[in-house]
Every structure is written in structure tokens, then in C-alpha cells.
Amino acid sequence: MRPTRRRLLALAPAALVVAALPARAAEDPVYSDWFGLAIRGYDPVAYFTEGRAVEGARAHALDWKGATWRFASAEHKAMFEADPEAYAPQYGGYCAWAVAHGGTASVDPEQWRIVDGKLYLNYDAEFQERWSADIPGYIAKADANWPGVLE
Numbered sequence: 001m002r003p004t005r006r007r008l009l010a011l012a013p014a015a016l017v018v019a020a021l022p023a024r025a026a027e028d029p030v031y032s033d034w035f036g037l038a039i040r041g042y043d044p045v046a047y048f049t050e051g052r053a054v055e056g057a058r059a060h061a062l063d064w065k066g067a068t069w070r071f072a073s074a075e076h077k078a079m080f081e082a083d084p085e086a087y088a089p090q091y092g093g094y095c096a097w098a099v100a101h102g103g104t105a106s107v108d109p110e111q112w113r114i115v116d117g118k119l120y121l122n123y124d125a126e127f128q129e130r131w132s133a134d135i136p137g138y139i140a141k142a143d144a145n146w147p148g149v150l151e
Contacts, residue, residue: 029147030067031093031106038067039121042109044087045076047119053109065092087119090139091146095123097131100141104149115139 033040046054056070060077063069064084071077080087089112091099098105107121111128114120115135122128131138 029092029150030065030088031104032067033106036068038064038069038093039089039107039109041070043070043072043076044089044119045079046072047112047114048087049076049079053112064088067093086117089119089121091120091142092150093121094149095127096120096142097122097127097138099145099149100131100138102145102149 030038032038035041038044041056043054043056046052054072056072056076058070060071060074061068062071062077062081064080065088069080071080089107090096093107095105095107105123105127108124109121111122111125112119113122113128113132113135120131120139122131
């Protein structure tokens, strides 16, 4: 393989992540999968209370901001209902690295970090690692881009 082609192939994953999903309308500011599930059905409260990604249950679901959110327990659902902004991931649950780079991308619920009491998600382990190299810088860039990336 020629060096130029290798370089292009090496850059391809980053380009795909930023362009992975078309921008959504501003009235649908939460990333959801094909089934309309926020965080692919994982419980947003569990990141804070259990310090890990936990799948939610159909029995404990609610609709908020155009997506269905699932919770591991009725208690977690009640906590979210009382203060959804405290538990919902930043940037509507889109990949924090992608938003910092002016795009949107889906997320892997296992790739997350809580920073200053806020939940951030990333596309995969590779992009979590990239984002982790300059978390304050990427948060500042993503904050400046959000929610404009949805337009």
C-alpha cells in the first residue's frame, strides 16, 4: 500500500465519526438509536450512583426530549424525572469528541466520563482516549459548537 493511501485510511475513522449521523433538527436534540432509545437504553442515573454503565429496563422508561430513556429501577427513574438536566448526558448524548469537532456521532454507552458533575459520552474507546487527552479543551470547543451542530 502506498504511503498516501495509508495516511488516508488512518484518517478515515475520524472523518466517519464526525460525519456518522446527519445533523438532527433542533427540536430533536437528543441522540437516540433506531429504536428511539437515548444512550442505547442505558440508565443515565446509574453513571452517577453506581459509577458504571448499567442497562435500563423497559419497565422503567419515560419519554423526554423526543427519546425514550430507560432506567435500572423505579428509584432511578424518579431521580431523573425530578431533575433530568442533572443526569442527562451533555450534548444530547452525542459523542463529545465529535461535537467538539463540529459534528455529531453515536455513542458507546461504555465510553463515558463524569466531569464537574456532568456526563459525557464518546463514540468508542479510541475516541474516548483522544477526548481524554484534553478534556477541558474539548469541552470548551463542544460547548461553543452546541447546539449549532444540529442545524
